Amino acid sequence: MSLATNSTPPDVSVLVPAKDEVDNLGEFVRLTREAMLPLPYAVELVIVDDGSHDGSAKLLDELAVKHPFVKVVTHRTQRGIADALKSGADTARGRVLVYYPADLQYLPSDIPSLVEPILDGQADVVTGTKQGQYSKRFVSGVYNTLCRWLFGVRVKDLNSVKAYRREIMEVVPMRPDWHRFMVVIAASQGFRLAERPVPVHPRRAGSSKFGVARIPVGVLDLMSVWFQLRFARKPMLFFGVIGATLFSVGLLTGIIALYLRFGPPHLGFRPLLDLIMVLVISGVALFGFGFIGEMLAGMREDLRAVEREIRRMRSEE
DSSP states (O other): OOBOOSSSOOSEEEEEEESSOHHHHHHHHHHHHHHHTTOSSOEEEEEEEESOOSSHHHHHHHHHHHOTTEEEEEESSOOOHHHHHHHHHHHOOOSEEEEOOSSSSSOGGGHHHHHHHHHTTSOSEEEEEEESOOTTHHHHHHHHHHHHHHHOOOOSOSSSOEEEETTHHHHSOOOTTGGGGHHHHHHHTTOOEEEEEEEOOOOOSSOOSOOTTHHHHHHHHHHHHHHHHHHSSOTHHHHHHHHHHHHHHHHHHHHHHHHHHHSTTOOOOHHHHHHHHHHHHHHHHHHHHHHHHHHHHHHHHHHHHHHHHHHHHHHHO
16 A cells, blocks of 8 residues: 555655646546555645635545545635645655646646656656647747746756655745746756656646736746846846946946037037936946845845754754
8 A cells, every 4th residue: 555644654745736626636536546556655645725615625625534645735715836835845744745736637647757766866856748739838838948048957848747855845935936937946956857758638627727817927937036046146246237337338428428518519418417317326226236135145145054054953853
């Protein structure tokens, strides 16, 4: 028996965010049980009810009573996938975590292929590469191309199901919607990546929770993550260079304005004065942001040192 119970700690915990998936949850649990039973390691299923209003809560209570390997976490309101994964990880007991949606577009039978490279010590994060036709293929392709270009991560599909070591949760900030960037952030911290093909199937019931309104949000998140990874520890490299450039252009413009006013042309050009003020003030302000950013970066490094010391003390205990 490879399914975890209260007395049998699991090796693998499958985290399943679910929002209004009452028509899929029963079948998902059944397929998971069938797929996990033959495995040589114990598996538990942690389903996070993310503020559902369709009867999912009642069904999950029944499933948890019927199947000891099922754990349920409930959010009173919808908090998003990132928060659901964090809540699920807090409840999960496995050393390997798997992110898997409840809509049955990915079948539980593909979970072992994601977990295998981690259990074998070959990788720390394994992401699934979607196989077959699926909606939003073009948008997903653009996102993956941008991520590979900006972050240099040579993984074909970054926004899919994935398995990862528990310690990934300690270094990857679970800000809203940042679960999509778990792979690139983990790669920046030196964790080893791998990928495995995962077939995508048509939705059996329910409707997708993702629309075109998420595209601009995703672009802004992408820019934010890029800035964090590139300049978070040295913000002066960003603000200082731009500030110095603007200040220098303002200084040069001031020299030109003085020449036009007092030199042979004897011309007065008022818009140049406005431009000088904008450039110089913007340059000084950005320099100020750079100094403040450096102080915040130093405080964050100190906080990380404290966190590492706390983890060391806990491990010794």
